[in-house]
Amino acid sequence: MVLKRQASHAGSFYPLNKDDLIKSIENSYLHKLGPGNLPKINERKKESIGYIVPHAGYMYSGPIAAHSYFNIANEGKPKVFVIVGPNHTGLGENASVWKEGIWQTPLGDVEIDNEVSRLIVSYSKYFTFDEEAHLYEHSVEVQIPFLQQLFNDIKIVPIVIKLQNEEVSLDLANALYKLIVDNGVDLVNIASSDMNHYEPYDITYKKDEMALKKIEELDVNGLFKVLDENNITMCGPGPVGALLYLGKKMNSRVQILKHATSGDITGEKDWVVGYAAARVVKA
Template sequence: MIVGPNHNGIGLGAAVYKGDAWETPLGLIEVEKEVARLIVEYTEYYSFDNEAHVYEHSLEVQVPFLQYIYGNVPIVPVTVYVQTLDVARDLGSALARIREENGVDIVLLASSDFNHYEPHDVTVEKDELALSKIMELDDEGLYKVIEEYNITMCGPAAAAALINYALKLNAPKPVLLKHATSGDITGEKDWVVGYASVKFPHP
């Protein structure tokens, strides 16, 4: 299951992909259609809509890594344009319900950049504020620091959905694997984007 932001605003505000498969240079990867159907059934805000996925990159860049490591592991692609806490919690709760009522072992991958287009030091500081709330499993706190400190994180709803899902499962606290900015790679540190990798232990 992969959820990420809808950057272009095309299609519905919370869109579940309806189809048989996605194709990447590594081949086809199956879409788990029954889980997709249950997400739409169990949520208030999410509907089937393929238009929202046509030009969106936040999910498709993750898929080749999944194929390379796991092969044809089934996915359910979901994009979110309406980045509210209610929309995020709606998805997290639905996934927990699907797991409990239907016996589906769902692993949720949330895709998001962190702060955008400020100097490296500023971005690191802002990212750490957001990351602290993610590590504390505080979805409401994440939204508060984003607003208070003007953190231009593109997918807060994806992260908050993952937090909510982890809380519903009583999962252990997450582990920060890596935090960096584009400046760490390019050397250009006046105008960077923040990135992080956080692992939520699977209960």
């Protein structure tokens, strides 16, 4: 029996109807805060280690997320996308990898790369196979239709982190590094995170810039420190920290592709959430 995970946020974070979903994704690219053009799929170029992508409803963060996916299209399809998000539900283990089977979205089924998922767990001290953490979590799920709209037959490894600290981030980075260097796995790491939450526009924008400065510097310790000292409510420092550690190990640099807030989309600036798209690219 094949292990299946049904889409739990189709119809809320993104459209349930297939045609409406495709249109929503295309509109994200063409939005005034998006890249401005639809992406073009190129032959595989192994330039970027991974991307930071926001995970709110498509109407809010879709145009910012589109900047990362526009670049992903330009670099072609890897063997596997390792999609890492924070745990918003509190369910499941501290660091949860989905083992095998398929994930369903309105655009069809996506296969889990069970070989890669097993290797990640075998290389890690913290990460275990666990389904419960994933069942109602949106941070990984919302990334998948963007990838499906670009490529046929993608493979993914979904990972959700509840215990977000530097040690867990480094542990995942070490596992991914072994996959790439020792096993020759062609992967792209997607770190799913929104930035500061539910403060006025000016405050959120300033707090986001403080965090993004540390991200640009590949400074994981500095990122966790600045979040803590300034009460910056970025929700995915664990996934982002893992990507930054991996980038450092692979001699990479960070390019911020886009930074905006929900207020830039809706015009309501009293109470906003920050969003950023970035790529970690080989130096």
